[in-house]
Amino acid sequence: MAYIDESGRAETMLGQVLRRLRPAAAAEVARGYSAAAKEMTVRDALNSALDEEMSADPSVFLMGEEVGEYQGAYKISKGLLDKYGPDRVLDTPITEAGFTGIGVGAAYHGLRPIIEFMTFNFSMQAIDHIINSAAKSNYMSAGQISVPIVFRGPNGAAAGVGAQHSQCYAAWYAHVPGLKVLTPYSSEDTRGLLKAAIRDPDPVIFLENELLYGESFPVSAEVLDSSFCLPIGKAKIEREGKDVTITAFSKMVGYALQAAEILSKEGISAEVINLRSIRPLDRAAINASVRKTNRLVTVEEGFPQHGIGAEICMSVVEESFEYLDAPVERIAGADVPMPYAANLERMAVPQVDDIVRAAKRACYRAVPMAAAA
């Protein structure tokens, strides 16, 4: 298990070694700013993963709006056109239904497309191809037509982009058998999961977050290696704890870690699970954690109704009911289209204090409901 330092960041391998040999140096490394430890932004993690996988396999290609000459709407694909040429890095017209269908057809015939949606809001224009042409094909054809495709791009709220540009699609895509849905948080997650997604023979929805692109995370030599890959379907315990389990994915992992830090100062030890994979969902890890802590708070950015937290809660009710000492708490985005005004927007997205409050509720609810009435 990774050692978690005061800032809530997972310690690098270098840091762990130093902690045993030279405690003072380890403290420096643990802050994550030492020259010896490498840091990488999520943007660079994406770029390097794309670069390495395209280099390793000539059938991998990238297609989407502005991915080529513009270097990527968010500069994720910077340099790739120069390196791999216009046959493998393709700028498309603004026609999601058309180019997504073309991508899926290319996958039918043995290529490994990476389709970029400028944001997943635009994936709705192509959703028939994602679900009916990609997700279901292997099943309907009894294994003849497999679809090794990755659909990637920013998902969820950005900042001030309004209702049509802020929706989280994790619940929509995770609903569908035949898809895999991944939600990286850190640069390590991003590199490992994107490489796994590109190598995977099934259609993968890779949900990034625009606000994380510029964030830096420490990365070990292992993570930087071109063969680095993370398993699909396995969550990561970002922070161990014993009093309450907090599940989160993508940007909310950072918020959950901040909440855990605040809670620890109030004597509540929170275990933070970075889901990494929404479909398959790591039910085993979630249930194991709840069986240990007996309390659960689910955190997600998207709309609450029929969301990720609902599924996690049900999984725990089904498999670990007797272990629950309190009702499951759910933190999610507000049940309204995303407003523009900054104060309203702030109210529409989960904040760290929302998570802290819910965790406290989960912890003080030791008395059964009937007795409280």
Place this chain on the structure above:
Amino acid sequence: MAAAALLRRIPAARAPPTVFVAARSISDSTAALTIETSVPFTSHLVDPPSRDVTTTPAELVTFFRDMSLMRRMEIAADSLYKAKLIRGFCHLYDGQEAVAVGMEAAITRSDSIITAYRDHCIYLARGGDLVSAFSELMGREAGCSRGKGGSMHFYKKDANFYGGHGIVGAQVPLGCGLAFAQKYKKEDTATFALYGDGAANQGQLFEALNISALWKLPAILVCENNHYGMGTAEWRAAKSPAYYKRGDYVPGLKVDGMDVLAVKQACKFAKDHAVANGPIVLEMDTYRYHGHSMSDPGSTYRTRDEISGVRQERDPIERVRKLLLTRDLATAAELKDMEKEIRKQVDDAIAKAKESSMPDTSELFTNVYKKGFGVESFGPDRKELRASLP
């Protein structure tokens, strides 16, 4: 003498045979034969191919056999559906056989074909067999999709037949994607993406065509215009029913889709064009005798006179029969015998398909993923039915 007058119309290459019918067998000659298509091609932004089609007697006989087999299969499927052995949707192709057969004659199995849900005969044309087809229709494990797909989801990957799609129009961008991959892999092959007059108005078709034209993909968009999108006649659905022109900046050809030789000529022309220059649209003027599907009698929006008129004047099989008879490549009796043999083939296949069992219950959970990592999947009552996905 009538016989001599008839024989004089045969091209000079063949000398008139002496009259002794009984001992001669159906022609398997591969000597070249040139036959004119029923009507000339109409074109858009391209010079049309010649009306003179090169074929051989053997090929014409094959056309007759293949189309008759398809016809029989579809009619048998009609009976099976009424007997409730086929469930759900069943969209029959009888009347349109010339498109499937003519196309196949112009291309190779390395070229790709993708179509929508009226796919049984395309499957057969690509080398699929009757037992697999009937088994799939009846949801048996001997089916080409092991019973998991049904009528609308036939595939034959090893023959580059990519299905079999239920969502109207989706197959067109998918087909352009197949063409993209063919070009990417430098295969010098082409993709034929079939769609109906109903699908011709779909936005995604124009999106995919735009990209195909920009990137010069070897995509041939084949509109099987049977003049009705379900119950809606073409003039009620399309402001411009000149589907071969709808590609706008993309060249197009209008073809008599009931003339298998015209189809063959057009498809050969289209393949050569697409591999060299990028996309082209083919409009096949064809007709379906059945309604849209088995739930549609097909006679509420069309007159019986129209249907029987087409059958009398333009039936693709009858056209080839006439060719074979007038050119003395077969006798009426021989063709009748062939049809009898085909009927038996179909009946035997149905009997065999009926023997096939339904898929094992474990198949509910197979092929969800190619690589499932042992992930759990669930039945309606997950405490009762769950499985580990391989």
